[in-house]
Amino acid sequence: MSLANERAGDREQGHENSQHLQLRAWLRLLTCANLVERRVRANLRESFDITLPRFDVLSQLARAESQGNVDGLTMGELSQRMMVSAGNVTGLVEGLVADRLIVRMAQAKDRRSARVKLTPKGLRAFEAMLGPHESWIDAAFSGLDEADLKRLLALLAKLKISAAGATP
Amino acid sequence: MSLANERAGDREQGHENSQHLQLRAWLRLLTCANLVERRVRANLRESFDITLPRFDVLSQLARAESQGNVDGLTMGELSQRMMVSAGNVTGLVEGLVADRLIVRMAQAKDRRSARVKLTPKGLRAFEAMLGPHESWIDAAFSGLDEADLKRLLALLAKLKISAAGATP
DNA sequence: CGGAGATATTTTAAGTCTAAAGTATCTCGC
DNA sequence: GCGAGATACTTTAGACTTAAAATATCTCCG
Numbered sequence: 001m002s003l004a005n006e007r008a009g010d011r012e013q014g015h016e017n018s019q020h021l022q023l024r025a026w027l028r029l030l031t032c033a034n035l036v037e038r039r040v041r042a043n044l045r046e047s048f049d050i051t052l053p054r055f056d057v058l059s060q061l062a063r064a065e066s067q068g069n070v071d072g073l074t075m076g077e078l079s080q081r082m083m084v085s086a087g088n089v090t091g092l093v094e095g096l097v098a099d100r101l102i103v104r105m106a107q108a109k110d111r112r113s114a115r116v117k118l119t120p121k122g123l124r125a126f127e128a129m130l131g132p133h134e135s136w137i138d139a140a141f142s143g144l145d146e147a148d149l150k151r152l153l154a155l156l157a158k159l160k161i162s163a164a165g166a167t168p
Numbered sequence: 169m170s171l172a173n174e175r176a177g178d179r180e181q182g183h184e185n186s187q188h189l190q191l192r193a194w195l196r197l198l199t200c201a202n203l204v205e206r207r208v209r210a211n212l213r214e215s216f217d218i219t220l221p222r223f224d225v226l227s228q229l230a231r232a233e234s235q236g237n238v239d240g241l242t243m244g245e246l247s248q249r250m251m252v253s254a255g256n257v258t259g260l261v262e263g264l265v266a267d268r269l270i271v272r273m274a275q276a277k278d279r280r281s282a283r284v285k286l287t288p289k290g291l292r293a294f295e296a297m298l299g300p301h302e303s304w305i306d307a308a309f310s311g312l313d314e315a316d317l318k319r320l321l322a323l324l325a326k327l328k329i330s331a332a333g334a335t336p
Numbered sequence: 337c338g339g340a341g342a343t344a345t346t347t348t349a350a351g352t353c354t355a356a357a358g359t360a361t362c363t364c365g366c
Numbered sequence: 367g368c369g370a371g372a373t374a375c376t377t378t379a380g381a382c383t384t385a386a387a388a389t390a391t392c393t394c395c396g
Contacts, residue, residue: 021317022309023302026204028324033201034251035331036194041384053352076374083202088353090376095351112361112374134191141190143330148323149189155312155320156196162311163203209354221382244344253384258346260382280344280391 036140058126072117204308226294240285
């Protein structure tokens with residue numbers, strides 16, 4: 001292990017064996033999320049000159065499309081999927097529309113809401129990023145074998161339910 | 169499970185059993201981190217009218233102190249522990265100094281750097297938040313028993329090493 | 337000593353994010 | 367029909383965040 005490893009993410013140092021297992025798990029979870037996210041963000045910037053939130057928008061739209069959602073997503077659906085506020089989505093979409101990666105279409109059915117969809121250019125751009133993105137994730141998780149990953153998924157599924165509980 | 173639970177954090181839906189275990193684990197990790205962080209942020213605001221990053225500064229300083237670090241931390245040490253950029257710390261510290269929760273002290277030894285330390289007021293404020301904060305975390309992790317928590321800690325320890333690898 | 341890097345921090349510019357208030361539109365009961 | 371809420375979204379104000387450039391200081395070799 002390099003010195004960099006020793007120093008990275010020492011958010012949770014100093015708890016020794018003092019129990020507080022929940023707190024220790026939370027701090028370690030946060031450290032891991034930060035480490036991975038930081039890598040992905042830097043890689044997206046260096047390789048494709050795009051930010052992570054914008055990539056996330058493209059990603060959600062591509063996923064929706066691949067699930068058979070031909071008409072794109074509303075701002076609200078995007079907001080929910082990305083787990084960010086509606087106001088935030090407004091700004092992100094604005095930027096991507098300006099870059100011609102997505103389009104906004106008014107709906108006749110409900111004129112309050114708009115649908116957002118990848119342009120062909122946007123789809124091509126996303127598809128070019130998809131492979132590298134997945135390989136960065138694979139690299140970050142390379143220390144875990146298949147059994148580890150499945151156990152981690154199961155534990156996080158439990159956590160997800162418990163952490164979402166009672167949140168309106 | 170409420171409807172809110174069904175809809176919360178569906179970042180990873182649509183992958184079915186398509187393998188990509190690393191990617192699925194990453195998305196679920198991110199979802200969990202977001203869910204917990206959102207709760208803590210809202211609770212800190214409602215109960216103590218403080219933001220999470222500011223609480224994090226107080227927390228790091230208190231932890232350093234409890235580890236016997238009487239002289240506080242430098243900006244750089246804070247930046248590393250919090251896993252945020254140095255420029256970010258500058259602004260956070262500014263705000264907390266204005267609120268008289270921390271103090272900045274010049275160092276004779278190395279005049280480039282300053283040390284930051286909790287004021288008595290800052291320590292009292294942090295101590296008041298410590299208990300509630302821990303109970304919020306406990307609540308978020310309540311779906312996991314002790315064995316789960318230990319397994320999760322172990323898996324995240326592996327991930328931490330692997331995700332930190334080769335990061336300068 | 338003197339200056340060439342190294343190091344610690346701040347500044348800057350741009351983007352992300354939230355909560356809350358505001359706007360527009362829809363729905364539904366009467 | 368029509369108005370009272372509900373809903374979808376945008377705007378606003380403020381805080382956080384980063385990367386990169388700028389500043390200040392230190393270290394250490396010659």
